[in-house]
Amino acid sequence: MRYEAPTTTREAVSLMAKAKGKAFVLAGGTDLLVRMKSGVIEPDLIVDIKRIEATQSIKQTAGGFRIGAAVSGAAMAKSAALCKAWPGVVEAANLIGSDQIQGRCTIAGNLCNASPAADSVPAMVAAGAKAVVVGPKGRRTVAVEKIATAPGKTSLAKGEIVEAITLPKRPAKTGDAYLRFIPRSEMDIAVVSAGVCLTLNAKGEISKARVVLGAVAATVVLVPQAAKAIIGSRLDDDALAELAAACGKACKPINDMRGTIEFRTDVAGVLARRAAKIAYQRAGGK
Amino acid sequence: MASVHVATTVNGDVTEFVCQPGETLLDVLRNRLGLTGAKEGCGTGDCGACSVTVDGQLVCSCLVLGAEAEGRKIGTIEGLADGDTLHPLQTQFINHAALQCGICTPGFLVAAKALLDRNSSPTEEEVRFALAGNLCRCTGYDKIVRAVNAAAKDVRKQQARVKKAAGKRR
Ligand SMILES: Cc1cc2nc3c(=O)[nH]c(=O)nc-3n(C[C@H](O)[C@H](O)[C@H](O)COP(=O)(O)OP(=O)(O)OC[C@H]3O[C@@H](n4cnc5c(N)ncnc54)[C@H](O)[C@@H]3O)c2cc1C
Ligand code: FES
Ligand code: FES
Numbered sequence: 001m002r003y004e005a006p007t008t009t010r011e012a013v014s015l016m017a018k019a020k021g022k023a024f025v026l027a028g029g030t031d032l033l034v035r036m037k038s039g040v041i042e043p044d045l046i047v048d049i050k051r052i053e054a055t056q057s058i059k060q061t062a063g064g065f066r067i068g069a070a071v072s073g074a075a076m077a078k079s080a081a082l083c084k085a086w087p088g089v090v091e092a093a094n095l096i097g098s099d100q101i102q103g104r105c106t107i108a109g110n111l112c113n114a115s116p117a118a119d120s121v122p123a124m125v126a127a128g129a130k131a132v133v134v135g136p137k138g139r140r141t142v143a144v145e146k147i148a149t150a151p152g153k154t155s156l157a158k159g160e161i162v163e164a165i166t167l168p169k170r171p172a173k174t175g176d177a178y179l180r181f182i183p184r185s186e187m188d189i190a191v192v193s194a195g196v197c198l199t200l201n202a203k204g205e206i207s208k209a210r211v212v213l214g215a216v217a218a219t220v221v222l223v224p225q226a227a228k229a230i231i232g233s234r235l236d237d238d239a240l241a242e243l244a245a246a247c248g249k250a251c252k253p254i255n256d257m258r259g260t261i262e263f264r265t266d267v268a269g270v271l272a273r274r275a276a277k278i279a280y281q282r283a284g285g286k
Numbered sequence: 287m288a289s290v291h292v293a294t295t296v297n298g299d300v301t302e303f304v305c306q307p308g309e310t311l312l313d314v315l316r317n318r319l320g321l322t323g324a325k326e327g328c329g330t331g332d333c334g335a336c337s338v339t340v341d342g343q344l345v346c347s348c349l350v351l352g353a354e355a356e357g358r359k360i361g362t363i364e365g366l367a368d369g370d371t372l373h374p375l376q377t378q379f380i381n382h383a384a385l386q387c388g389i390c391t392p393g394f395l396v397a398a399k400a401l402l403d404r405n406s407s408p409t410e411e412e413v414r415f416a417l418a419g420n421l422c423r424c425t426g427y428d429k430i431v432r433a434v435n436a437a438a439k440d441v442r443k444q445q446a447r448v449k450k451a452a453g454k455r456r
Contacts, residue, residue, distance in 0.1 A: 003290055003307035003353045026351075033349045034330050036308065046307065048354060074343065098419020099397065100334055103343040104350070186418040187332070 005048040009055070009134050009163050012047050017136040017159030019045045025161050026050075027070055028104035030097065031113040047161075054163055058082055064169040066132075069108035069162050074099070076107070086167055087282065088176030088195060088275075092123035095180060098187055108162045114148035114219075115189075121148070121220045122195030122212040123178035129167050135160035145212075148219045171208075173200040175282025177275040180214070181267050183258070190215045191259040194247070194271035196279045198230070204285055206230050211243065211276070213268050216251040223250040226272060235280045243276060244269030294355040296321070297365030305352040312336045314352035315362060323363035323392040327421065334420035337393040338362045344400040346419075363392035366399060374440035375399060375433070382433035386424035394420045398434045406441050408434070 006012045016023050021044030026032055035041045049055050055070035058079045065082055073093045076082060083090045089107075096105045096119050107120040111131065121144065129144045136159045144165070147154050156162070180193035193214035201207040211226035226246035233239035253264035289304045296319065303318050312329075315321040315338070327333035329348045336348040339361035366373045375398050378384070385391045394417060401408060401416040408416065413434050414427070422430065 001307045002288060003351065005353070005356070029349050029351070029354075030331055033310070033351070037310075037329055037348075043308075046351075048351075050354070072343070097331065098334065099400065099416055100337055100344050100346045100419045101331055103340070103345045186415065 001043055002045045003048065004045065005051045007051050007053070009049075009052055009161070012049055012052060012161055013134055013136060013159055015045065015047050016161060021045065023047065025112070027055075027106040027109040027112075028072060028101075030101050030105045031109060031115075049161065052163075061166075062169075063166065065167040067107065067165045067167070069106060069164055071106060073097075073102040073105050073107075077102075082167075085170040086127055086176055088178045088197065088279065089120065089123045089127050089129070089167065092178035092195065093120040095119045095178075107165055111144060111147050111165070112154055112156070112162060114150070114152050114154050116148075116151055116217060116219055117190045117193070117215040118148075118220070119178070119180060119190055119193065119214070122193055122214040123176065124165065124167075124195075125212045125220055125222055126178070126195035126197035126210045127167055127176050128197070128210065129165050131162045132164040132166060133160050134163045139163075141166070145220065145222055150218050171199050173283050174198065174208075175279040175284070177278035177282065179271045179275045179278075181271060189258070192216055192253075192264045192267045192271060194268060194275045196272060196275040198276065198279050198283055200280075200283045200285050205232055205234055206280070206285075207232075209276075211247065211272055213247060213250060213272065216253040216264050216268050218252075221250055223247055226250065230276060235276060235285065240273045240276065244273050247272040290353040292353060292356050294358055294360060296360045297362060303352070307351070307353055309352045310348050311338070311340075311350040311352050311355055311360070312347040314355070315347060315360075318352075321362050321364050324396075325389050325392060327389065327393075332419075332421065333390070333393070334397060334417075335390050335393040337396040337420065339396065339400060342403075344397055361396070363396050366395055373399070374437040374444070375402070378433040378437040378440065379430070382429045382436065384425060384429040384433040390420060390422040390424075394422070394430055398437070401434070402438055402441050406438055406445065408438060410435065 023045040026048040050070040055068040059066045110118045176197040178195040180190035182188035195212040199208040209227040229242035247269045251265045325335040327335035338347045
């Protein structure tokens with residue numbers, strides 16, 4: 001195995017594109033090293049992206065935020081502007097692991113690891129986040145929900161790496177929130193999760209919404225029917241009931257030791273309702 | 287396998303080592319540098335026994351490659367005491383009998399130090415959350431939490447003394 005730590009994205013892409021055998025990007029390593037040590041993967045090349053300047057910082061741009069692919073969860077929590085604009089995304093990122101894991105884990109790594117239970121992903125999708133993908137053929141910007149295609153599988157082509165995640169400027173009267181269910185209070189994988197982002201009009205009614213569920217299907221799922229259920233409402237009980245029903249219908253979960261199909265389907269609705277209420281309050285709704 | 291040559295700083299000392307590209311920082315510290323304070327409890331990021339700091343940031347050294355240490359500042363449990371003078375955390379762990387077998391102790395101390403560096407008056411709940419990444423099979427945690435809160439008090443007193451002394455000098 002070879003270890004490389006290039007200082008430019010271009011070099012990293014070239015290393016990944018030219019690699020013979022199995023090549024992996026290393027961000028925080030909190031998924032990659034676990035898989036390496038358990039023998040699930042045997043890399044021939046590891047490309048550490050943490051020395052690349054473009055991956056290292058959180059930048060506020062005219063369009064919103066650009067979060068470098070090597071920025072840790074702990075670093076996101078330290079950005080006051082980001083926490084203020086997208087509290088749901090930051091809270092979701094900060095749910096990943098312990099303080100030790102937070103010192104290393106990245107949201108780009110959480111995305112590229114392609115687990116349906118990845119905590120930051122539903123929150124990113126709800127907020128309309130995009131991945132800045134750089135590859136041998138150049139650069140493209142893709143909606144975050146287009147990256148994971150199945151558990152552990154992504155749409156990234158050989159040589160492509162995510163350089164940064166972008167978040168739009170938060171529109172006026174907009175709020176986001178993310179909640180997960182785990183049997184403990186910390187350090188566990190989501191059994192079900194929900195991210196909601198919504199915008200209010202001048203009358204205080206919901207004019208736009210994105211509702212996203214995690215751990216209930218092979219990938220994170222955006223549920224347009226659930227958004228439709230609350231658009232035009234002030235999040236009254238009827239709208240919330242419809243939201244929960246739509247979420248239940250969108251679930252295609254599995255039975256496993258952490259939750260049954262029935263449990264996950266039911267809790268998806270409960271979490272979506274609670275997350276919607278928090279997002280509504282954050283948007284300034286009463 | 288091409289070995290990697292790494293120049294780094296460990297507990298303030300400039301250090302060089304050669305390691306395999308897939309070798310973890312934990313293995314480098316223990317097997318190549320003789321710093322056996324950090325322990326391998328799980329090797330998968332779950333137990334915190336291998337806690338160290340990299341550029342001041344708390345991490346699990348079992349999930350860091352040795353090669354990543356190039357140019358960084360590594361802090362381990364061996365750097366916590368000041369010569370023969372124990373850190374208040376170490377003293378209070380002894381006073382509160384916050385350890386039994388001791389395997390988890392270096393990790394708890396390094397993690398607790400990282401907490402006190404950013405918050406010298408944590409609540410009990412804050413201590414419990416900050417140490418959620420450290421597992422202990424012996425103590426039941428209560429003694430550890432009490433020791434950290436007692437040490438926090440000592441650290442605050444120390445800070446106040448330093449401030450007062452600085453004021454007098456002026
Ligand atoms: C103890 C522990 C607790 C955890 N708890 C949680 C939790 O609560 N919630 C949760 O969602 N996850 C959890 N995880 C999983 C993991 O921490 C997260 O998925 C984390 O966000 C991964 O980020 P990373 O930077 O460490 O990724 P890495 O391990 O560096 O990479 C993950 C994968 O993505 C690829 N990759 C990384 N960055 C890029 C990039 N920029 N471009 C292309 N490919 C890339 C890598 O090649 C690898 O395949 C936990 C892990 C541990 C060890
Ligand atoms: S040995 Fe590193 S977390 Fe357990
Ligand atoms: S004292 Fe034995 S594991 Fe903590």
